[in-house]
Amino acid sequence: MPSGPRGGSAIDAAIDERTAVGFVAICRADDPLGRYLTGRDLGVDVVYVRVAGETHLRVPSTVDVPEVPNASVRVDDRPAGQAAAAILADHAPDGTVLAPRTIPHDTALHLESAGYELSSTTAVRDARAIKDxxxxxxxxxxxxxxxxxxxxxxxxxxxxxxxxxxxxxxxxxxxxxxxxxxxxxxxxxxxxxxxxxxxxxxxxxxxxxxxxxxxxxxxxxxxxxxxxxxxxxxxxxxxxxxxxxxxxxxxxxxxxxxxxxxxxxxxxxxxxxxxxxxxxxxxxxxxxxxxxxxxxxxxxxxxxxxxxxxxxxxxxxxxxxxxxxxxxxxxxxxxxxxxxxxxxxxxxxxxxxxxxxxxxxxxxxxxxx
Incomplete structure (x- = not known):
């Protein structure tokens, strides 16, 4: 049965095409977006960041840290936008960040205040539309x-x-x-x-x-x-x-x-x-x-x-x-x-x-x- 992470290559292609520095998504516990991107039903809100071809996940301290293949998973109780900005800052202090149009408003504000310009992308939606x-x-x-x-x-x-x-x-x-x-x-x-x-x-x-x-x-x-x-x-x-x-x-x-x-x-x-x-x-x-x-x-x-x-x-x-x-x-x-x-x-x-x-x-x- 399909269980591995999906969409990474599509996200990387979108980042390269738009000359962006990364991709951010907030995966709600009840939204299948998180399962698609991580290959796991985590049952908790997750901050997802894709940067430099790598996946970073941030979860709250109220849950056990899950093991997700090919991803760096850590605890971070800061607001989602701040947690995402901290990951991005290790690679670029500013630049364009891609995100689904459904990204929460407060997350967008945190990223913008950290010096990043948000740009909407349908890369994940389009990738999900084509099943293997x-x-x-x-x-x-x-x-x-x-x-x-x-x-x-x-x-x-x-x-x-x-x-x-x-x-x-x-x-x-x-x-x-x-x-x-x-x-x-x-x-x-x-x-x-x-x-x-x-x-x-x-x-x-x-x-x-x-x-x-x-x-x-x-x-x-x-x-x-x-x-x-x-x-x-x-x-x-x-x-x-x-x-x-x-x-x-x-x-x-x-x-x-x-x-x-x-x-x-x-x-x-x-x-x-x-x-x-x-x-x-x-x-x-x-x-x-x-x-x-x-x-x-x-x-x-x-x-x-x-x-x-x-x-x-x-x-x-x-x-x-x-x-x-x-x-x-x-x-x-x-x-x-x-x-x-x-x-x-x-x-x-x-x-x-x-x-x-x-x-x-x-x-x-x-x-x-």
């Missing part, structure tokens, strides 16, 4: 676990029967909450964390967190975005209908499936990410759905250590080999509910492919065949 083989394998492993989680939901729905216009499973009414718990239990067995991102929604009744009893004929959307042991995320959503009558939900599903197929045609290296996103939405709308009121605006974007990373499927970013993106096609209707298909796609040398390619049909019994 290890990272792709890690995400694909999470997608396989996600598929098994949704399979658990499909098996339950296929086994359910109708009593008094309600779906019943195990001698009790079947609800969105019961399915969500079973999906999360399966994810746990698979060794991934649901991170509170599993949702089961149906029809137009209740909100995201409401426990709603299920009825035949309504679309049921099961969506997961688990995190694997190496920190990488997955994303998978499928729509099921028990005793479908072939109405609105069938047409919406055909539209979403067609949009999913479009991504496999258009998401090639060199393609404009925004164009791919617009094609997904246009294909969905082509089946008679309103682009403004029914077709989702969120058609996806990069995924990795965070559920949302670069590149986003809008704007003018060019897709490159190694991009891994969440692809989402969804249609919502005030009276009929929602249909959604979400997958994770990798842009490869031979074209795009879905990771953990899962069935797409509305009939849950097809998942157990």
């Amino acid at each position: 083989t290890e990272e792709i394998d890690a995400i694909e492993g999470v997608q396989r676990a996600a598929k098994r989680g949704i399979t658990a939901a499909a098996v339950i729905l296929a086994d359910a029967h109708v009593e008094d216009e309600t779906l019943v499973w195990g001698d009790a009414p079947l609800s969105t909450e019961r399915i969500r718990r079973q999906v999360n239990a399966t994810l746990a067995v698979e060794g991934v964390d649901s991170v509170g991102a599993t949702t089961v929604t149906t029809g137009t009744r209740g909100g995201r967190d409401a426990a709603v009893e299920l009825v035949p004929g309504e679309p049921i959307v099961v969506s997961v975005s688990p995190r694997g042991p190496a920190g990488y995320r997955g994303a998978l959503a499928r729509t099921f209908v028990v005793d479908a009558d072939g109405g609105w939900e069938r047409r919406a599903h055909v539209a979403c499936d067609a949009a999913r197929d479009v991504s496999l045609v258009e998401a090639n290296a060199g393609a404009d990410a925004g164009f791919v996103g617009s094609e997904i939405r246009a294909e969905t709308a082509a089946f008679g759905f309103s682009m403004n009121d029914e077709v989702t605006r969120d058609v996806g974007g990069g995924i990795g250590l965070a559920a949302r990373e670069a590149p986003q499927l809008d704007g003018d970013t060019e897709l490159v080999e190694g991009n891994v993106v969440r692809v989402r096609a969804a249609i919502s209707h005030a009276d009929n509910g929602r249909v959604e298909l979400t997958d994770v796609l990798v842009v490869g040398e031979d074209g795009p492919r879905m990771l953990g390619d899962a069935p797409t049909g509305l009939d849950p019994s097809r998942w157990s065949e």
Whole structure:
């Protein structure tokens, strides 16, 4: 599994290109940036400085000093900007320092008062957008676990029967909450964390967190975005209908499936990410759905250590080999509910492919065949 530090060469290249003296980032405990840059889930705020091709980390005295390969790690309880400036001063008394645009304001002030000029860089964001083989394998492993989680939901729905216009499973009414718990239990067995991102929604009744009893004929959307042991995320959503009558939900599903197929045609290296996103939405709308009121605006974007990373499927970013993106096609209707298909796609040398390619049909019994 990927665990080593990443991004150092990209940071060094940015420093050289901008004739800067170094790079500074403040990695919050809950931000995957620190895990990417250090290869460790440190669980604490860290001052990260890259200077002269070397990595320096500063941690508070309230934690044990972690061992991080190829990095100098020391305790420093001074404000983050002062700690970073002290490291930089050993190499240059002044000059340009690169930093992500999210660097805290007080850190920026400390660096500027120490004689350094801050300049924003997207070097780390851009490096994270291109996954290597290890990272792709890690995400694909999470997608396989996600598929098994949704399979658990499909098996339950296929086994359910109708009593008094309600779906019943195990001698009790079947609800969105019961399915969500079973999906999360399966994810746990698979060794991934649901991170509170599993949702089961149906029809137009209740909100995201409401426990709603299920009825035949309504679309049921099961969506997961688990995190694997190496920190990488997955994303998978499928729509099921028990005793479908072939109405609105069938047409919406055909539209979403067609949009999913479009991504496999258009998401090639060199393609404009925004164009791919617009094609997904246009294909969905082509089946008679309103682009403004029914077709989702969120058609996806990069995924990795965070559920949302670069590149986003809008704007003018060019897709490159190694991009891994969440692809989402969804249609919502005030009276009929929602249909959604979400997958994770990798842009490869031979074209795009879905990771953990899962069935797409509305009939849950097809998942157990």
